[in-house]
Amino acid sequence: EVQLVESGGGLVQPGGSLRLSCAASGFTFSSYGMSWVRQAPGKGLEWVANIKEAGGEKYYVDSVRGRFTISRDNAKNSLHLQMDSLRAEDTAVYYCARTPGRGGSDYWGQGTLVTVSS
Amino acid sequence: QSALTQPASVSGSPGKSITISCTGTSSDVGGYNFVSWYQQHPGKAPKLIIHDVINRPSGVSSRLSGSKSGNTASLTISGLQAEDEADYYCSSYTSSTTFVFGTGTKVTVL
Numbered sequence: 474e475v476q477l478v479e480s481g482g483g484l485v486q487p488g489g490s491l492r493l494s495c496a497a498s499g500f501t502f503s504s505y506g507m508s509w510v511r512q513a514p515g516k517g518l519e520w521v522a523n524i525k526e527a528g529g530e531k532y533y534v535d536s537v538r539g540r541f542t543i544s545r546d547n548a549k550n551s552l553h554l555q556m557d558s559l560r561a562e563d564t565a566v567y568y569c570a571r572t573p574g575r576g577g578s579d580y581w582g583q584g585t586l587v588t589v590s591s
Numbered sequence: 592q593s594a595l596t597q598p599a600s601v602s603g604s605p606g607k608s609i610t611i612s613c614t615g616t617s618s619d620v621g622g623y624n625f626v627s628w629y630q631q632h633p634g635k636a637p638k639l640i641i642h643d644v645i646n647r648p649s650g651v652s653s654r655l656s657g658s659k660s661g662n663t664a665s666l667t668i669s670g671l672q673a674e675d676e677a678d679y680y681c682s683s684y685t686s687s688t689t690f691v692f693g694t695g696t697k698v699t700v701l
Contacts, residue, residue, distance in 0.1 A: 508690070510637075517594070517695040518629070518637060518680050532689050535592055568636060575684040577627030577642035584636060 475499040475580045477569050482585030489559050489589075495552040495569030495582055503527075503547040506572040509554050511565035512584075519565075522554065523572060537563075559589045595620065595681055595693035602699040608669040611696045613681030614662060619691055621662035625684035628657055628666045632677045641666060668698070676700045 481493040495507070509521040522543040523532045531543050542555040552569050566586050570578035596614040603609040613620065613628075620626055628641035639648055641657035644664065654669045664683070668675050681693035 510692075517678075518631075518682075518692040520682070520690040520692055523690065532687075534689060570637075575623065575625040576646075577625075577639050577682065579639050579642070579648060581636040581638070 475571065477571065477580060477582035479567065479569050479582045479585040482567065482587045484588045484590065485559055486591050487560060487589055490555070490557045491559065491587060493554040493556065493567055493569075493585060493587070497550045497552065497569075497571075500571070502545075502550040506574070507543075507545060507552045508570045508572045508578055509543060509552075510568045510570055510578070510581075511563075511587075512568070513562075513565040516565075521567070524552070556587070559587075561589050563587065564589045592685070592687065592689060592691055595683060595691055597679075597681060597693040597696045599694070600697045600699065602701055603668075603671045604701045605671055605673065607671050608667060609671060609698065611666045611668075611679055611681075611698070613664040613666070613683075613693045615664075615683055615691070616662055618686040619683040620659065620664050620681075622686055623684050624659070626657065626659060626664040627682045628655075628664075629680045629682065630677050631680065637680065671700055673700050 476498045478496045508523045524543045540558045544553045566584040568584045569582045571580040572578045626644045629637035631637045679696045
């Protein structure tokens with residue numbers, strides 16, 4: 474059974490940093506691209522970042538490029554999102570999702586809440 | 592990277608059909624057959640229901656179907672049931688090698 478479990482969310486002050494993790498199991502992690510998607514409270518989904526299978530190709534939404542870094546450890550079946558220079562507008566539930574290709578993300582975690590507030 | 596445009600809400604009676612539109616540009620929806628649809632119930636994670644414009648993942652009801660014409664993709668739910676009441680989001684791959692989601696549609700079963 475495919476499982477994705479996010480962790481690392483919490484309350485952080487504006488300008489601060491946070492590192493999210495996603496533990497994957499039930500599939501060959503190194504064979505799949507992975508994504509982070511966020512959802513602000515009461516709002517819609519927003520794609521944040523994507524990383525290819527080997528980790529060499531990474532893509533970001535404009536609003537986080539230069540502040541967020543997506544990475545993966547295929548030996549540990551884990552996905553990460555390093556978030557720096559956090560802003561109030563980054564407050565959201567962050568989901569990790571398995572993204573086999575360009576056609577969609579087929580498995581999602583339950584999400585971890587990030588709150589940026591003083 | 593502007594969000595794809597969806598109607599804010601769509602409603603229908605049990606047993607009827609509804610269609611949700613998802614309008615983008617030639618740089619996303621119109622340029623690729625990489626449109627996906629997600630269903631999200633309150634407090635839950637999104638669930639993939641359509642990928643690559645028309646394909647249903649295993650286990651997804653055949654009452655759900657996807658299509659595309661030009662820059663607009665559509666999701667049709669036929670034989671509407673109470674369990675279909677949820678938020679629905681489209682998504683597309685883009686020419687910037689990124690992804691973009693739609694604004695979301697709340698489906699209400701009357």
